[in-house]
Amino acid sequence: MKIAFLHFAYCCGPQADNAKKILQGMKLAAQYGASWVLTPEMALQGYYMMRSDKQFQLASLQNNLLQEFMEACRQYKQRLFLGCGFVDEKTPRNSCAIISPDGTYYNRHDKTKVVPWITENWAHPGEKFEVWNLEGINTGVMVCADAYFAEHGEKIAEQGAELAVVVAAWPPGGHAGPPEEAWKRLSRSANGIPVLICNQTGTEGMDCSHAQSAVLCNGEVLFTYEGREAVLIIDFDEVKKLVLSTEFVIINLADI
Numbered sequence: 001m002k003i004a005f006l007h008f009a010y011c012c013g014p015q016a017d018n019a020k021k022i023l024q025g026m027k028l029a030a031q032y033g034a035s036w037v038l039t040p041e042m043a044l045q046g047y048y049m050m051r052s053d054k055q056f057q058l059a060s061l062q063n064n065l066l067q068e069f070m071e072a073c074r075q076y077k078q079r080l081f082l083g084c085g086f087v088d089e090k091t092p093r094n095s096c097a098i099i100s101p102d103g104t105y106y107n108r109h110d111k112t113k114v115v116p117w118i119t120e121n122w123a124h125p126g127e128k129f130e131v132w133n134l135e136g137i138n139t140g141v142m143v144c145a146d147a148y149f150a151e152h153g154e155k156i157a158e159q160g161a162e163l164a165v166v167v168a169a170w171p172p173g174g175h176a177g178p179p180e181e182a183w184k185r186l187s188r189s190a191n192g193i194p195v196l197i198c199n200q201t202g203t204e205g206m207d208c209s210h211a212q213s214a215v216l217c218n219g220e221v222l223f224t225y226e227g228r229e230a231v232l233i234i235d236f237d238e239v240k241k242l243v244l245s246t247e248f249v250i251i252n253l254a255d256i
Contacts, residue, residue: 001135003036004029005232006043007213007225008253009202011169013046014054022082023072028231028251030076035101035135037080038198040167041111041144042094044084047169048205050118058087059097066097066105074103079134081141081198083167085123086110094123096141096167098132107132111143112152131159137238138162140190144170147197148182153189162241164195171211180214180221188219194236194243201229215243222246229253 006025010018022039029037041047044065045056059065059082066082073080079101086095086108093110100106110126129152131140140156140163147166156164164186170179179197187195197214212224213232225232225248233249236242 002034004034005198005213006039008229010043010046011048011205012052015045015056026072039083040200041083041169048119058085060087070103073099077101091124109141113145129155131161140164142166144168147186150185150189153186157190166197168199171208184219187216192218
């Protein structure tokens, strides 16, 4: 199957523009046959939303904020991993919401390692890691700093994870060392399973122009991408649980 990474500029939003961008990316990914679509951390509202004067709204199951993404998932028969601020029973979270190909809300992972900065101190930390069977692939999901800790890889390995999806806002340098070292550690601690890192680009709020989306396996980086806004496509064998690609197929938005 084909998996798309929406490596776009999201920081600071505005949220309405980010939503349009995600929907555009889903449509483009569908044209290339992608059945899974990954977005970065806080892709919907924009990481650093608290430092912006732009309006934002947290997603929930009680408002209609996810509706257009559900409709797109149903239309394109895609599973969406949506990085977003989410509120459940009045508790705000930094989350990855998962929407199924039939257009229904499936589940979400709430970031457990919330960074004590203004950009995240509004969010309550999550409390657990789960592994879900998605299209026959036992999949663990993490949000950015969750991937730093080897014990989190061990937790999903104990539950039989065959793949890890990480949604991130993680530029190189100044964040507890090179991020690729953390990602390699995560893959190793989870028995060498493939790890998919969906990162972001842009310079507003923080400089993510050299932030990398990456694919890892057996504790090593297979290939990466950094730079202009792009939809990145890989092939994944859902039966053998193997990455088939040796590089990203890169669809630059500026070239469309």
